[in-house]
Amino acid sequence: MEEKQKFIDHISSGYQPKGPYIYLGAAMHEGVTIPEAAVKIPLKMMNRHGLIAGATGTGKSKTLQILAENLSEQGVPVLLMDVKGDLSGIAKPSNGESFLHERHNKIGFPFEAKAAPVEILSISEQKGVRLRATVSEFGPVLLSRILDVTSTQAGIMAIIFKYCDDNHLPLLDLKDLKKVLQYATDEGREEIEKEYGRISSASTGAILRKIVSLEQQGAELFFGERSFDVKDLTRKDENGQGFVNIFRLTDIQDKPALFSTFMLSLLAEIYTTFPEKGDSEKPELVMFIDEAHLIFDQASKALLNQIESIIKLIRSKGVGIYFVTQNPTDVPSEVLGQLGLKIQHALRAFTAKDRKAIKLTAENYPISEFYDTKNEITTLGTGEALVSALDEKGRPGPLAATMLRAPMSRMDILTGQELDEIIDHSKLAEKYNKEIDRESAYEILSEKINEAEEEQAKEKAKSERKTVTKSSSRKHTTTEGAIIKVLTSATFIRGVMGVLNKLIK
Template identity: 70%
Template sequence: EGIVAVIFKYCDDHKLPLLDLKDFKKVLQYATGEGKKEFEESYGRIATSSTGAILRKVIELEQQGADLFFGEKSFDVNDLTRIDEEGRGMISIIRLTDIQDRPKLFSTFMLSLLAEVYATFPEQGDSDRPELILFIDEAHLIFKEASKALLDQIESIVKLIRSKGIGLYFVTQNPTDVPDAVLAQLGLKVQHALRAFTAKDRKAIKLTAENYPISEYYDTKEVLTSLGIGEALISALDEKGRPTPLAATLLRAPMSRMDVLTAKELEEVIDNSKLIQKYNETIDRESAYEILNEKIEKAEAKARKDEEEEKATTRTTSSRSRRSSSRQNPVVKVLTSATFIRGVLGILRKAMK
């Protein structure tokens, strides 16, 4: 977390846009590679082992499709609060069926969505009506295989997001799929039938029953297993924020078609969407990846030039040294010749004797 904070600080200080995962990876590699000295001078030493661990996590997300999913264009949460020509709110469906079998990517997306909503919407306090309601289906996928850090972040956002006028509904088959810290923040609880086929199921039903207010009228564990289609146990909050007594209710079936859209119907919906042109486009602007690559290329070119100049200087020095050694110093030459002559004369003198 500390290293990631340093990476963001470096990019802010040097005006390097972080727009997608490849930008983040590039800065991470630069911090312990070509830019190691630069980082150490301003931000302290960054261990290669730490950046390696972060990089492996990023690659794991990339393998699940996050490189495209978190690229541009970024999802605009204000599109969730659109209204039609008559001033009525619109229901937006974010269809994530292609990533539901990728739990890390799914939970990371949901955290980023909630964080973006929290950062974008202003404080409202106790407003008359919510600004936005989010229903998160298959909610267990958010928490499945999520790290403790991720769970802590989700818990914090769930606690704070209500002040923004945002309502959250986690839809899942069993309340035990949701962590206790998150479950404790949910005021409205609607529980359909649970079936006990195993000892583990009976334990889950007991835990579920304990999540509801104690009732003098129902044996909660028994009612949960006897509910039929269109029946549910409900507990909400009253005007003063107190849990209402538990009530077994009948639900009115929705007056609409309850079915999966065919491929043709889905295509028609997408083609008629006003948002299709906004999001159905891949953009790869100049960002940290391109800027750092250019910086590295310039540094490498300069290094090659310096190396060539150094080699040229070395060759010149070596050439001069060879030339000077082949041309003897006149004084040395005279002394050498005199020594030779003296030696020859000495031999001749001995021979003449």
């Protein structure tokens, strides 16, 4: 009993906040769940970022679902990156299966079925509220990092944006940017170089190829109008619950450049738009990035640096970011060092590489007198996890092997009809799903080029008419001269006179 009480006191020292909290579950000791050792995460610490990691099938997505629905219930809007397509069920209450009640009996917490208000968002051809951003909003620096261009090419991008600003050429979508680059290489080269300096056609050609590569991943659907206002991510329903905004990303798993582009633009826009919050009782917005390795895979060093910088700074805006991935090593160490909450599900040691990864993972958690962390990671069951969190004062709490609560919402996807109903009743869909294609750089420069070509054609035709007239006049004069020359020649006169003499005789 003394050992049990000692364990309860140990867990309670870090997981009994006085203010609002999220109940995660009950800690386990020597394979036994102890309801008195409740694991509660202070709501005010949810903007300190976090990690949910573990092998396939260990319950990562359900843990994400638990956190999202509980944040929503406490009035905190949520943004979910649904890469696998298995999170939409949060819009419907759980069916309340018997095994859910059994789990909650073990942790000593009553089970309740609830749904959360949901918006379905999309940046691809899938149904949902369409998210877009203009090329101008990205700016030359961010766009150059996304395209991974050289410093020389980045300088040309800056010139292109400056030229468009000075000449009132809106850069809305990728066809606008491509048109300006083509214009700078051909018809407008002299005009631009006179004002802004020399532009290499080899560099513009390289930039165009990078843009085409991005287009092949579907980026043309993302760039354009109407631009999405990130403040719409912080909406609440009539009951004060925060909306859970679910991005359907199931068709871009093989398009990491598009995913990175979208994520970076979204984070940058949130950072520049949201006001400074400092320490508050709850976050303004919490983001969950499922399959987080997609952000970091194939990303350039410049792009990674940009992501790391924003993650370090965005916390002050009241925004928390949570990465969901199989292995913590999928996330750069610079980012891992910024995370306040870590939820580690089981990892499997099938190979020497797996064992090495488990050893490294265990070293990232606090040393505990109650757990052999390295061994614990390999023996956790489904819906169980090692939890390390910050207390209300920002201090690391004790390590807790936790039996997690069950989601209150459906642990399955919505049907096609249910998805359609949500989208049909969405106020955001009315606002953003109408495509706008106003006059921009593409149309203005196309008209300018057409006018120049028409003027050239007129000049050419005029020049050709003058040439024909001169040629005709020259030909007429030459003919007359030849006739006169013949008529006045001695041979012709002698011939005529001879004929006349014969007629007289």
